[in-house]
Amino acid sequence: RKSKKPSLLVVNKADNTQREEETAEFYKFGLGEPVPISALSGRNTGDLLDRIVEGLGNKLKKKPKEKKVDFDEAIDEEAIDIKPKKLTKNKSIKVAIIGRPNVGKSSLFNALLDQNRAIVSDIPGTTRDIISTVFKYKEENIEFIDTAGLRRRGKIGKTTPATKKEGRIERYSAMRSLKSIDEADICLILVDAMEGIVAQDLHLAGFVKDSYKGIIIIINKVDEAENVNPETYLNVLKRKFDFLPFASAIFLSAKTGKNVKKVFDILLEIKKAREVEIPTPKLNKFLEKITIKNPPAGLKNKKPKMKYITQTGINPPSFTIFTSYANLIHFSYERYIENQLRKEFDFNGTSIRIVFRSKQGDKSGNR
Structure with a gap:
């Protein structure tokens, strides 16, 4: 109220009609009509969105139409008519620790931070919520994110009636x-x-690659695998992860701390690679x-001809x-x-994104 900013009072966990009625007591805050919702089930979130849009009013503006490119003119110019996306470097590196349940994600999270922030247990599925902490290394801020273990899609949330609630929590965690x-x-x-490399490890790696992320494959629990x-x-790793020839790999033990600190330098190398900027003339000589x-x-009378290349973004x-x-x-x-x-x-250590575009008016389309 003191800031005089527009506000909405949102009351969460209103999972049923009875709880919705109980939200009336929140009028005492003096912030207007409370909006009862359930973030877990999605109840009334549409109404909340309507209230947000209504509150924004004239602040909502339509996105400007994309400027059309004169392809033939562009390829003859020193600089192309399409401006690359703003090449802004991140203030901190966001690093997600992912994997199947019980592979040692929380143990590695604690070992990297040298403190016990996450609960560690031999029981699969101990981590339910996301925990993140920012750590400074060589003047770089690194935000480590400990995630819940991801099982195969068909198994997520599949539980007995007695543990139906656990199933919902697992789906939410995933x-x-x-x-x-x-x-x-x-x-x-x-x-x-x-346990070695299993199908779910490969599935997760494929998902990360398709998301154009930097990748480090961590082989954990080497202290137990004598x-x-x-x-x-x-050699097995290279064969099974053959679709990630650029990925870095490291053997470590989160439990004993062996090789854990080596992860930091690899992270900084990948960050540097993800922020590489290449001048357009140099790229075109390369192309x-x-x-x-x-x-x-191509086909008989249709052969692609590469005309021009430009860098349109970093990270990735x-x-x-x-x-x-x-x-x-x-x-x-x-x-x-x-x-x-x-x-x-x-x-x-990083994925890269390549987009192919045809000239304006070419019915062959983009790729």
Whole structure:
């Protein structure tokens, strides 16, 4: 009230009609009509959204239409008519610790911070909520996020009637974990050295890659896996995670602290790679060189011709390539360009995004 800012009084956990009626007592705060909702079930959240929109009033503005590009003119100019997204570097590195239940995520979280912030137990599913802490290392702020273990999609929330509430909590925890991955810059994917690499580890890694994150594969519990040969295990790791050739890997023990501190330097290296900015002229010389060496294939009378490349963002590094017949670019050729980008520039440990665009009026579309 003292700030004189517009406000809404939102009363959560109003899961049924009776609880909605009980929210009347909140009128005593003098903040107007309370809005009863249930964040867990989504009850009345639509009404809340309507109240928010109503309160914003004229502050809501339509997004300006995207400026059309004169493709033919753009490729002849020193600088293209499309301005890259603002290349702003993050103030802190967001790092999500993810993996299956009971692979040691909370133990690693505590070991990295050198304090007991998260509850550690041998019982799978101990972590239910998201815990995050900012840690300073070499003048860089690193926000570590401990997430709930993610089981296979078909198993999430599948419980007996006696534990139906547990099932709902698990589904909610899984949603929070996936949201943390989406908001993170780098993900630490934990693998249990004792159990080896299973299908769910690969599924999670694929999800992280498709989200264009930095990736470190952590092989945890090496102190308990005395018979594991690191060199042999690394070969298996490379074979099974063959879709992540750029990912860093480290063997450690969250329990004893072995190699835990090495994670910090790898994180800073990946952050640096995700913030690399390449001048457009340098990129176009690179594109010309690799397309002469290996031009893209196409159909009989329709062969894509690479015209122009520009960097459109960092964190993750993002590139737009202007070409004819963008829809005919095969995924293998996209992989070729990505591999050449990694070879030419420093993108170790991070995914990169490549978008192909056709010129204005070309019916072949974008990719």
